[in-house]
Amino acid sequence: MKIAVLGTGMVGQAIAGRLAELGHEVVVGTRDVAATMARTEPDAMGNPPYAEWAAAHPDATLATFADAARDAELVVNATSGGVSIAALTTAGAGNLAGKVLLDISNPLDFSRGFPPTLFVKDTDSLGEQIQAAFPDLKVVKALNTLTASLMIRPRDLTDGRHTVFVAGNDTGAKKTVTALLESFGHTDIIDLGDITGARGTEMFLPLWLRLMGSLNTPFFNVRVVR
Numbered sequence: 763m764k765i766a767v768l769g770t771g772m773v774g775q776a777i778a779g780r781l782a783e784l785g786h787e788v789v790v791g792t793r794d795v796a797a798t799m800a801r802t803e804p805d806a807m808g809n810p811p812y813a814e815w816a817a818a819h820p821d822a823t824l825a826t827f828a829d830a831a832r833d834a835e836l837v838v839n840a841t842s843g844g845v846s847i848a849a850l851t852t853a854g855a856g857n858l859a860g861k862v863l864l865d866i867s868n869p870l871d872f873s874r875g876f877p878p879t880l881f882v883k884d885t886d887s888l889g890e891q892i893q894a895a896f897p898d899l900k901v902v903k904a905l906n907t908l909t910a911s912l913m914i915r916p917r918d919l920t921d922g923r924h925t926v927f928v929a930g931n932d933t934g935a936k937k938t939v940t941a942l943l944e945s946f947g948h949t950d951i952i953d954l955g956d957i958t959g960a961r962g963t964e965m966f967l968p969l970w971l972r973l974m975g976s977l978n979t980p981f982f983n984v985r986v987v988r
């Protein structure tokens with residue numbers, strides 16, 4: 763499948779690399795290709811600059827958000843939550859219309875330091891805001907509840923016996939995203955219903971952040987026992 767991964771951070775890199783490895787045609791989207799390739803500093807989390815990752819992943823090409831989205835059959839939103847709607851607007855509503863969007867973003871507000879707060883919650887979610895801003899897009903919220911390396915290689919933890927979620931209004935889009943998650947190795951994928959289910963997975967973040975602090979690692983996930 764032709765897939766655009768919007769986002770050059772650790773999530774964009776992880777998802778793009780895994781999709782390319784699985785044989786998909788992957789274009790990574792960024793604001794400014796030259797600026798992204800010219801970065802030499804690690805990001806705020808200490809991850810190496812994009813060019814270093816790109817050199818090791820020649821199968822994934824880099825393009826502007828709009829060029830990446832234009833030819834894609836499926837689009838992944840791996841941009842910072844506070845700017846996701848701006849990034850998707852730059853990608854172009856016309857380039858996104860009718861497509862499936864796997865939305866991994868979280869509505870984290872770091873303006874008052876750590877831990878971040880949620881800039882939308884309770885009666886709304888970032889997933890819903892993206893769906894409302896782009897009504898022709900088939901938004902499926904997924905994978906925002908675990909760290910990037912586990913999104914793409916769930917079997918590295920307890921042999922994959924842990925849970926991920928999908929939420930979205932379009933049944934066919936959820937089937938497409940579920941198949942992708944299965945191809946990554948996920949086996950327990952719970953359908954939370956329509957896109958309002960994103961409220962639950964986004965509001966899981968305060969607990970996720972607290973667990974990361976207590977366990978001193980992001981390498982964990984929840985398993986829903988039933």
Ligand SMILES: NC(=O)c1ccc[n+]([C@@H]2O[C@H](COP(=O)([O-])OP(=O)(O)OC[C@H]3O[C@@H](n4cnc5c(N)ncnc54)[C@H](OP(=O)(O)O)[C@@H]3O)[C@@H](O)[C@H]2O)c1
Pocket residue numbers: 768769770771772773774791792793794798839840841842843845848849866867868869870905906907908909910911
């Ligand atoms: N890190 C994790 O393990 C993890 C886990 C679950 C969910 N998430 C969520 O996944 C998303 C990506 O996380 P991340 O840590 O990989 O990267 P990030 O640092 O949150 O986001 C990086 C991306 O945001 C874009 N961006 C930044 N400012 C922008 C602006 N003003 N306008 C348009 N685009 C802008 C960057 O564009 P350029 O390429 O142009 O720089 C880059 O592609 C976030 O929403 C995060 O909350 C992360």
